[in-house]
Amino acid sequence: MVEVTCTVNSKKVHKKIAPNLTLCDFLHDEMGTTGVKKGCDTGECGACTVLLDGKPITSCLVLAPQADGHEITTIEGLGTETTLHPVQESFIELDAAQCGYCIPGMIMTASAIVKMKPNLTEAEIKRYLSGNLCRCTGYQQQVQAVMLACKKMSSQKNLR
Amino acid sequence: MKSFQYLAPIAPFDYVRPNSLNELFDALSQYGSKAKLLAGGTDLTIALKERMISPEVIIDLNHVRRELTGIEASKNSLKIGAMTTYTELETNATVMRCARALSEAASQVGTYQIRNLGTIGANLANGSPAADTAPPLIVLNARVHLRNKHGEREMPVEDFITGVKKTAIRPDEIITSIEIPISDGISSYWMRSAKRNENVISVVSVAVASEIRSDRFGDSRIALGAVAPTPILAKESSSKLTGSPISPETIERVSKLAAKESKPISDVRAGADYRRHLVYVLTKRTISKTVSLARAN
Numbered sequence: 001m002v003e004v005t006c007t008v009n010s011k012k013v014h015k016k017i018a019p020n021l022t023l024c025d026f027l028h029d030e031m032g033t034t035g036v037k038k039g040c041d042t043g044e045c046g047a048c049t050v051l052l053d054g055k056p057i058t059s060c061l062v063l064a065p066q067a068d069g070h071e072i073t074t075i076e077g078l079g080t081e082t083t084l085h086p087v088q089e090s091f092i093e094l095d096a097a098q099c100g101y102c103i104p105g106m107i108m109t110a111s112a113i114v115k116m117k118p119n120l121t122e123a124e125i126k127r128y129l130s131g132n133l134c135r136c137t138g139y140q141q142q143v144q145a146v147m148l149a150c151k152k153m154s155s156q157k158n159l160r
Numbered sequence: 161m162k163s164f165q166y167l168a169p170i171a172p173f174d175y176v177r178p179n180s181l182n183e184l185f186d187a188l189s190q191y192g193s194k195a196k197l198l199a200g201g202t203d204l205t206i207a208l209k210e211r212m213i214s215p216e217v218i219i220d221l222n223h224v225r226r227e228l229t230g231i232e233a234s235k236n237s238l239k240i241g242a243m244t245t246y247t248e249l250e251t252n253a254t255v256m257r258c259a260r261a262l263s264e265a266a267s268q269v270g271t272y273q274i275r276n277l278g279t280i281g282a283n284l285a286n287g288s289p290a291a292d293t294a295p296p297l298i299v300l301n302a303r304v305h306l307r308n309k310h311g312e313r314e315m316p317v318e319d320f321i322t323g324v325k326k327t328a329i330r331p332d333e334i335i336t337s338i339e340i341p342i343s344d345g346i347s348s349y350w351m352r353s354a355k356r357n358e359n360v361i362s363v364v365s366v367a368v369a370s371e372i373r374s375d376r377f378g379d380s381r382i383a384l385g386a387v388a389p390t391p392i393l394a395k396e397s398s399s400k401l402t403g404s405p406i407s408p409e410t411i412e413r414v415s416k417l418a419a420k421e422s423k424p425i426s427d428v429r430a431g432a433d434y435r436r437h438l439v440y441v442l443t444k445r446t447i448s449k450t451v452s453l454a455r456a457n
Contacts, residue, residue, distance in 0.1 A: 002177070019218070020171065020172055021170075043205075043206065049273055055247070055276040056272060056273050057276050058273040060205070061202045062277065063201055065177065066220065068223070127272075127358070130357070130358035131270070131272050
């Protein structure tokens with residue numbers, strides 16, 4: 001067993017865990033943040049995407065002890081039930097989800113890229129989201145939703 | 161609620177987390193060949209899940225990351241810490257300017273999520289014939305810096321990868337950095353062919369670095385990925401390109417020679433003949449690109 005101290009959705013966490021646990025299983029099973037979805041379990045599909053120190057990563061490829069000393073954000077930590085993140089709002093407004101299984105991961109990637117560069121082009125959005133597979137949609141609404149989120153983020157900035 | 165497992169759970173191992181390079185070298189001398197090193201985890205975790213490897217010990221490098229990360233440019237060289245991620249390489253302006261081929265390769269590895277985790281040192285240490293950073297590093301004359309408890313040594317990247325999944329690293333060593341000499345007149349580029357644009361293993365990759373003069377190719381190097389047991393320096397075509405006039409005929413002749421120098425196999429990704437043809441096509445395009453990049457400057 002190994003001790004891990006990290007921050008999950010702004011809460012300090014200190015746990016003793018088996019080192020052969022992936023970060024994906026740790027978050028889903030031990031922390032109860034079930035918005036972290038396991039899809040392929042091999043880093044191909046992006047359903048398990050979370051932010052590690054603000055950067056999107058596939059949590060199935062990371063061993064949980066690697067999170068020691070780092071900050072993890074899952075979909076549960078992105079917005080609140082009353083105030084959604086602009087990306088979440090945009091996904092709802094444009095009906096960007098069908099079955100929904102890929103959506104938490106996709107929103108996590110999207111939230112990081114719109115923060116990094118609020119004037120993303122459509123081509124850039126497609127490139128950054130290519131690690132988040134969706135088997136229901138044709139990605140059209142999701143790309144549009146991220147463009148809408150970019151607009152929302154820049155107008156929020158202008159208001160301040 | 162337990163999440164489902166497609167693959168068998170990862171077999172148990174002893175986990176060691178050194179907090180300094182000294183602790184790391186002690187751990188390496190103690191466990192040596194029984195241990196595997198963990199950097200970003202993008203390849204190791206899959207190998208563990210698929211039970212391709214079952215090490216007794218895993219040494220986690222993440223608490224010594226600071227000592228092994230960063231891109232330092234001096235007058236004559238670019239020193240890249242072994243734990244520098246693909247995203248850091250892709251977004252670094254100096255790498256873009258002085259080592260364009262590497263910048264291109266880093267930007268096309270895996271997905272955004274994988275590029276945020278995977279590291280350049282581990283890409284080499286894995287010893288894959290298709291390692292995307294290897295051909296750019298080979299044409300840029302990069303050297304791998306290795307260190308153990310007792311000292312340091314270095315070698316060219318083309319000597320470091322010795323066979324499929326085999327490298328010259330000793331069980332008590334780590335890669336500390338990769339050093340690329342900077343030379344002003346060098347133009348470099350990298351291209352690959354794969355089934356999709358994103359998240360794929362390269363079917364063929366080609367890197368070219370050349371000192372583009374007004375009418376001639378100066379010192380030139382061509383390297384090929386995924387067409388031999390290791391990434392290779394295409395020696396004959398490199399020396400043919402060096403000193404030849406810049407013309408479509410030169411590029412045609414050299415690219416045909418590069419295809420002859422490749423020794424591809426047929427596998428699930430492509431047949432050997434198709435790979436050889438891709439070497440020809442990609443070499444042509446990559447040489448042309450190094451010329452147009454140099455002329456644009």
